[in-house]
Amino acid sequence: MAKLNLLWLKCIISFTAVQAVFEDQVGKFDWRQQYVGKVRFSHYDTQMQSSKKVLLATESNVFAALNTRTGELFWRHVDKTGPEGNIDAFLHHGQDAVLVVGNGRLLRSWEVNIGGLNWEIVLDSGRFQSAGLVGQQGTVKYVAVLKKTAISLHYLSNGHQRWIENVPESETVDYQAVYSGGNGEVYVLGVVPHSHIAVVVYSVDDGEIMKQFSVEAPWLSNIPTSCAVIGQGMLTCVDSTTMSLYTLDLHLQLQMTQIPLQSLGLEVDTGFHLSLVSHQPNPAHQPQSEFFLQLGADRFVLLQLNNGQIVTLREFKPALLVSFATTGEKTVAAVMSPKNKTACSINLYSAETGRRLLDTTLIFAMDPNGGKPERLYVQAFLKKDDSVGYRVMVQTEDHTLTFIQQPGRVMWTREEALSDVVTMEMVDLPLTGTQAELEGEFGKKADGLMSMVLKRLSSQLILLQAWVAHLWKLFYDARKPRSQVKNDITIENLSRDEFNLQKMMVMVTASGKLFGIDSKTGGILWKHYLDNIPSNAAFKLMVQRTTAHFPHPPQCTLLIKDKDTGLATLHVFNPIFGKRSHVTPPALPQPILQSLMLPLMDQDYAKVLLLIDDQYKVSAFPSTKNVLQQLQEMASSIFFHLVDSSQGRLSGYRLRTDLSTEQIWEVVIPTEIQKVVSVRGKRPNEHVHSQGRVMGDRSVLYKYLNPNLLAVVTESTDLHQERSFIGILLIDGVTGRIIHEAVQRKARGPVHVVHSENWVVYEYWSSKSRRNEFSVIELYEGMELYNSTVFSSLDRPHVPQVLQQSYIFPSSISTLEATLTEKGITSRHLLIGLPSGGILSLPKMFLDPRRPEIVTEQSREENLIPYAPELIIRTEWFINYNQTVSRVRGIYTAPSGLESTCLVVAYGLDIYQTRVYPSKQFDVLKDDYDYMLISSVLLALFFATMISKRLAEVKLLNRAWR
């Protein structure tokens, strides 16, 4: 029996779920893009002139090296998310890159060339303040790490701690900066806000306090934002209120000298917070005595400290960004100034004199759909004639990195905003011009027979022309070597392919930048930066009109909601070209509680979007007369639900004809015991092909297919291992009826849920057994349908049968989604994003509560797999083979024109696109399909019938003569 079972299992597995990528298919239907996130620190690798590395430490806790020629990653290290992996400081010297990670928890040194870890040490606890390289006698040997209460010195070569000392009076003094001029001393600078500066000088050799003094500075509150050490240990600070510079010689420890800016002939923009930009090319030497002072939003001045005197070298107005760079012995200052509306120019100036260097102008063309430049990273190098050349990397507000070479050639751009995709949709591509022409013929009204005929002829002629052009192109391309034939996809030649496998991916990122990406190649076809996005915005993307309604352009609407105030704005755009639509969205003065996409369409085929504000008033978009009339007619059958998780309240509302609402049901889950963590409905574009399942005895078990069903997941507030639980409620969204209520005892979140067809799958952490478990709930109406023609929530008095089963899953998961196909015939798979970076395609048939414990003849007839408590991870189920997707946050699935094929996009730090075939490619002929054989057989059969027909005729004739 057991053997039989095993055999049966093997059979099922081999017949249903074998899918893997062959070696020659790698990269054919899938692509991956790797990102690093918004750059926080960046240094060029300067060991060699020819080095082509730029090192980046980002806000996504990623440390990476990019190739400056191509923009591709050399290597990348992805740390933990959240504050634990936060990169606090990045120091670079020679071959070593030293990072302080996790609020001063770890000190790591990386080898720059290959990205290997040199050493890592755990630092003592304490809030991290600052870090700096310390040099002695011209060489950099140590790293100083300043914490709230202590300073420690570590060897750069192996990370060993040389000494650690407590900083004096750490309760009152806020130590904020560490400085070393390469003379065997480490200066720790602290401030008592609005009182004085405290300076402690340590000896590099043994950590002994050599000097300690304080200087009155009642105007100072923060050192890093307003002070810098310049020249030979001159602490220079700016104060915006008195509009003066203050200097303090750290060696002489006299008073602070006040230098009013007016005495230097400098004027400050009123209300502007002054700041300094200084430069220390080598930590073993003293900083440059030249520095920039920012006087206004677009005004900088290059100053020089010369024997305690400040000299103005040059004023830059207008200037957006400034930066210093050093190569060899030369230090230059790069200044970016606006040229016109669409371009900026960057020039190099000699730092010592402020003179402009010849032939150093570089034009940076600003993307009209991008953000403003934010930071400038200059890589300077010496040319053969000893003049200075440079390249720059410009970081803009939309997290884009652009690398430019003289005189303005863009080497590469990286859209780092894509490392934080929030939501996405896939939109069908439009028809080609000729197809659209034919389609347009049907859309227009008839105006006479003759003109119709002429029109048909003309469109046929256009088709013929297109076909000839296509043939010509084929012929022309055939003569060229294959490598030269390019099939670049541009926005002009975008068109739907035969099976609708190529689509437009509209991605919304947290920074507020929208992207249109071609799903076949991964190329960015359009981008649009929305610059007034609140930092804590929630996004919801909806497709109001698809491409099916030619000549009306497709239309997407993005609802942007501020999470704190609830105020929302709408951005309406064309998803194919990314352009803002000419349709003006309504102004939304009230906070928005809920949005609802109705299947109703206006006369222009745009679906109606309902927005419910906090007064429970409903506004429609578009709100034409036609729409309002339809809404009035439909009002009594439009229901919606609201969830207030802070009060555990779920309530249902019905639309009234005057677009006000009335509350019709209410369910309140006391927040003292459990809190609502997620509410999941079904996807509106989901099709279910079969109404029921055929049982072993040929009877039918009908599925309970309630489109209004909501799966509500709650977590207990009591997190004790024995008492914690998660709750699953299935609620009808129209009537508020609780269809099923279950609790999973001794379980904890995070819970991942998928709700589709007649099933809900959820994953949780079992705190009793310390493992991840999957549970599946299926709902069935029974052996007969209550009303087979239409489903109405108002008329289903019987509660469905509920079946549930749970399984052990050997890994934790990051995200969960189900495949989706055009007609729902193909069997479903669950796509599971694992923290390891794999995307697992698990057949839904393994998560079936009807899996029998004991195999019977009937269960075998039904193809049910015998129950086994553990779900196994089979390596061939990973759809992304070795293409690891870091930090998967979401998986998006979309149907294609082929029933067997489902398009999948996994996004997180990386983006991965592929296709899956849950039931294999049953509707596609194989590549090695023998066309010759089938056609020859057909032909042979045809001739055979002809001949035999002839023979039969002759025979009949002969018989007739007999």
Added chain:
Amino acid sequence: MARLPTFKIAAVVTVLFFLCENFVYCNNGRRVGDALETELSGFSVPLEHSFEVDDVAQFQVRGALVLKAGREQGFSLTQNQLSEEDRTKLKEVAAVDGLYRIRVPRVFLQADRQAEWHMEGYLTAFVRACAMVESHLSDVITLHTDVSGYLIGVSIVTLPGACRGTEVEDEVDLEVFNTTLSVMAPVNAPGPETARFLEIMEQESDKVKGKNPQEQKSFFAKYWYLILGGAIFLMVSNSAQPPAGGGREQS
């Protein structure tokens, strides 16, 4: 359907399901104006309803749910009859496709734990008024509680549930409620059944062990029928061969 052998799990779940429900069939013999105070020492929860032509809810007492205190938890429902006035109003509401709403306050469904917290507010549910009329006031009210026995939701359905537009002539049909009340607590979702699986595995391996002596039989003892069959077949085919070629007929 739960009788089918393939439906073991269904049966188990369904049984669980029914175990969790306490059915209470209600007495409906009260007249309007009868006192609704609880006769027992238990706790009484008012059940209110509202049906208005203009759909602005005005709740009136429909009956009371009585919880019995003590060890044995129990529920009973006492309900008023619909007055003449209410009957006509309900019919009017049904004619304009209005709603029939009910509500209960948020309470603990255990009489002895009432003092723990007292929450403000009500739980509401609705059914179409026409369904109420056409079902002759036969409805099913379910009270849902959370793990601690606190009331979180109420639902009402009528049997039959459809509105077919049939006229209800007899006024008497709309007088008394024919209510089935049930209280549902959350069921415990099953975890992975490792123990049961291991048990079955063990049983099967025992079975296989039991079969072993049979398998150790000799080749001839096991397949004698096949060999015999083969031999007979050979013999028959040999004897059938000689008269070949003679039987062909012309067409």
